[in-house]
Amino acid sequence: MSATVEDASTLAIEARGLVKTYGDLRAVDGLDLLVPKGIILALLGPNGAGKTTTVEILEGLRQSTSGSAKVLGQDITRSYEEIRQVVGILPQDFEPFDRLTPREHIRYFAGLFGRSLGKEEMAQILASVSLQDRADVHARKLSGGEKRKLGIALALVGNPQLVFLDEPTTGLDPAARRELWRVIEELRREGRTVVLTTHYIEEAEALADEVSIMVRGKIVASGSPASLLDEYTDTKDIRLVGVGSEGLSTLIERGLTATSDGEDVVIQTAATDDLSTVLGHISQAGLAFRDVITERPSLEDVFLTIVGARIEEGELKP
Amino acid sequence: MRPSDSPRRDSFGVQFARRRPVDLRVVWALLKKEFLDSVRNRWIIALSAIFIVLTLVVSYFGAAQAGGGTGFQGLLETVVGMTAIAQILIPILGLMISYAAVVGEKERGSILLLLSMPITRLETILGKFLGLGAVMLAAVLSGLGIGGIVIMAFTGTEGWENFIVFLLGAVVFALAFLSIGLLLSSLTKRRGIAMGLAVFVWFFLALLFNLVLGGVLVASGGSFLPVPGEPFTLPDWFYAAGLFNPVEAFSYFAVRAFGLGGAFGFPIELPEFVSIGTTGLSMALWALVPVTLAFWRFRRQDL
Structure with a gap:
C-alpha cells in the first residue's frame, strides 16, 4: 500500500484485493493500493507486470x-x-488522428x-502541454514527444482531478522525456493526482511522490523514494576520485571494504557505520585524491534488492 | 464488481455504464470528427474525383456509342451508364471509408481514450455512421448530382424527378456499403484483415455474385440469349436472388426509377415484384442491419 493515511476523503484511489485472471494467468494478483490525493504515484515494473491491467481496472x-x-470516493x-x-x-501507445490538428483534437474531445x-480555455490547454506553436499542424507531422503531449492535453480536456498516464514516455528520446516530465510535474502543481505507469526507474525517481513496485501481478514494495531507500538499502558509497590502485590496498589494509573503479576507489559503508570513523581512516591513510563524493543508493538498487534483477528496456535482467 | 447487466465479464468500458438516452451533442462531435478526418483523406478525394469525371465522360461518349453522334445524350439513357459506374465505385468508396473506422482506432489505441470519455458505445457507432454517411452523401451527390446537373444543362430537364429518386436510391446504396464496412471493422482485430474482407465482399457482391447466378441459370437449362422479337427476361428466381445483393438491387432500382424498358444495350422486362419498394427495401435493410450488428458486436467487445 502506498499510503498510510486511510481517510477516504483524502484518497484518490482505494483498491483492495484486486485480482484479474486470464485463464491460468493471474495478471493482477491480490493488489492493494491506496493513493492520496494530489500526489504523483509511479507504478513501476517490467513489461508484463500487470501495470496496465491494474490501471485499466481503476479507469x-x-x-x-x-x-x-473506489476512485475519488466512488465505487468504480x-x-x-x-x-x-x-x-x-x-492510454499506452496512444496515436492521434493523422489528419486532424491538435486544436481540432482538443475541440473534438471537448x-x-x-x-x-x-x-x-483552448489556449490554456495548449499552453499547459507547450503545444501552442504546433496547434494547427496535422498530427502526422508532430514528433513522438508532441504526440504524447497532445495525448495528455486530451486527457485534461474534462478538467480531471485524477489523471492516469500509461507509459507516457516509452520510446521517447531523453530530451523529449524530460520535457514531458515537466508537463507531468505541472499537473501535480495544479493539484491533480497522477497515476503513472513506467518501467523507467529514473522516471519514477524523478517524478513520483510515491512508488509502488509491481512484479508478476503483485505490489512488492511501496513508499516514497526516500523511505524505500531507507528500508531496502543499507550501504552508502564514498568515492575517492583519482586515488589510484595504491590507495585501494592502503584502504583495504585499514579494514575498509573498497573496490577499484578506474582511477577511483569506492568505499562501501554500512548504514550503521559512523561516517566520521570512516573519514578518519581515509584522512590517516594520507592519500592524495582530487575529490570525495558520497554516493547514495538509487531506486535501481532498491529494485535490485527487492526483485533480484534489473529492468533493461522494460524487461527483467538478472 | 460484477454488474448484473454485464454482457461479458471483461469487456471494456460500457459494462459499468448505465443506460441513458443518446446525447446528440456527443454524436455531433463524433460526426464532425469523422467527416473532417475522411474529407482530408486523399484517397477519398481521388475516388470522388474519378467518380465525377467518369460520370461526365460516360454521358458525353455514350451518345457516340448509341450512334447519335458525339454530344451530351438524354438523361434517361445516360443513367444506365452512370448506374454501371456507381455500381462499381460507390461500394469501393463505402467500404474504403469505413473498413478501418473501428479496427483502426483499436490499433492506434485511440478507442480506449474515446471510451474513457463519458460517451456510450451506441453514440460511438452512431457518430461514426452519421459522420461517414455525410461523407458518402457528399461524394454521391457531387459525383452523380453534378454530373446530372451538367447533363441537364445541355439536354433539358426532362426526367429530373426520376433523377432525384435515382439519387436517393444511390445514397441508400452508399449507406449500405458503409454499413457493411462498419460491420467488418467491428468484427476484426486487425486493419489488414478488415481490408482483405472488404475487398472480398466487394469482389463477391459486385462481380462474382452475377457469375454464380449465371452459372446456376445455365446449369438449370436457362439462357442469357434473347429471343428475337421478344423482350428479354430471366426466371423470377434470378431477380429474387438479385434482391439479396445490394449491387443488383441498386441496378434494378435504377431501371425502375427511370421507367426504363431496358438496360446495358438490350431490353429487359423486370417481374412486378422487383419494384421501387422492394429494391429500396433491400438496400435500406443492407444500410441498417449490418450497422446494427456492428453495434451489437462492438458493445460486447473486449478491446
Whole structure:
C-alpha cells in the first residue's frame, strides 16, 4: 500500500484485493493500493507486470475478477458515469488522428464531454502541454514527444482531478522525456493526482511522490523514494576520485571494504557505520585524491534488492 | 464488481455504464470528427474525383456509342451508364471509408481514450455512421448530382424527378456499403484483415455474385440469349436472388426509377415484384442491419 493515511476523503484511489485472471494467468494478483490525493504515484515494473491491467481496472475500462476499488470516493462499478467526468486517461501507445490538428483534437474531445471550449480555455490547454506553436499542424507531422503531449492535453480536456498516464514516455528520446516530465510535474502543481505507469526507474525517481513496485501481478514494495531507500538499502558509497590502485590496498589494509573503479576507489559503508570513523581512516591513510563524493543508493538498487534483477528496456535482467 | 447487466465479464468500458438516452451533442462531435478526418483523406478525394469525371465522360461518349453522334445524350439513357459506374465505385468508396473506422482506432489505441470519455458505445457507432454517411452523401451527390446537373444543362430537364429518386436510391446504396464496412471493422482485430474482407465482399457482391447466378441459370437449362422479337427476361428466381445483393438491387432500382424498358444495350422486362419498394427495401435493410450488428458486436467487445 502506498499510503498510510486511510481517510477516504483524502484518497484518490482505494483498491483492495484486486485480482484479474486470464485463464491460468493471474495478471493482477491480490493488489492493494491506496493513493492520496494530489500526489504523483509511479507504478513501476517490467513489461508484463500487470501495470496496465491494474490501471485499466481503476479507469473502469476493464473488469476485475475479484476485489473492489473506489476512485475519488466512488465505487468504480456503481458510479462509472460520474467517475468518467473527473478522470483523464492517456492510454499506452496512444496515436492521434493523422489528419486532424491538435486544436481540432482538443475541440473534438471537448465535444465528447458535451463542452464547447472558448478561445482562452483552448489556449490554456495548449499552453499547459507547450503545444501552442504546433496547434494547427496535422498530427502526422508532430514528433513522438508532441504526440504524447497532445495525448495528455486530451486527457485534461474534462478538467480531471485524477489523471492516469500509461507509459507516457516509452520510446521517447531523453530530451523529449524530460520535457514531458515537466508537463507531468505541472499537473501535480495544479493539484491533480497522477497515476503513472513506467518501467523507467529514473522516471519514477524523478517524478513520483510515491512508488509502488509491481512484479508478476503483485505490489512488492511501496513508499516514497526516500523511505524505500531507507528500508531496502543499507550501504552508502564514498568515492575517492583519482586515488589510484595504491590507495585501494592502503584502504583495504585499514579494514575498509573498497573496490577499484578506474582511477577511483569506492568505499562501501554500512548504514550503521559512523561516517566520521570512516573519514578518519581515509584522512590517516594520507592519500592524495582530487575529490570525495558520497554516493547514495538509487531506486535501481532498491529494485535490485527487492526483485533480484534489473529492468533493461522494460524487461527483467538478472 | 460484477454488474448484473454485464454482457461479458471483461469487456471494456460500457459494462459499468448505465443506460441513458443518446446525447446528440456527443454524436455531433463524433460526426464532425469523422467527416473532417475522411474529407482530408486523399484517397477519398481521388475516388470522388474519378467518380465525377467518369460520370461526365460516360454521358458525353455514350451518345457516340448509341450512334447519335458525339454530344451530351438524354438523361434517361445516360443513367444506365452512370448506374454501371456507381455500381462499381460507390461500394469501393463505402467500404474504403469505413473498413478501418473501428479496427483502426483499436490499433492506434485511440478507442480506449474515446471510451474513457463519458460517451456510450451506441453514440460511438452512431457518430461514426452519421459522420461517414455525410461523407458518402457528399461524394454521391457531387459525383452523380453534378454530373446530372451538367447533363441537364445541355439536354433539358426532362426526367429530373426520376433523377432525384435515382439519387436517393444511390445514397441508400452508399449507406449500405458503409454499413457493411462498419460491420467488418467491428468484427476484426486487425486493419489488414478488415481490408482483405472488404475487398472480398466487394469482389463477391459486385462481380462474382452475377457469375454464380449465371452459372446456376445455365446449369438449370436457362439462357442469357434473347429471343428475337421478344423482350428479354430471366426466371423470377434470378431477380429474387438479385434482391439479396445490394449491387443488383441498386441496378434494378435504377431501371425502375427511370421507367426504363431496358438496360446495358438490350431490353429487359423486370417481374412486378422487383419494384421501387422492394429494391429500396433491400438496400435500406443492407444500410441498417449490418450497422446494427456492428453495434451489437462492438458493445460486447473486449478491446
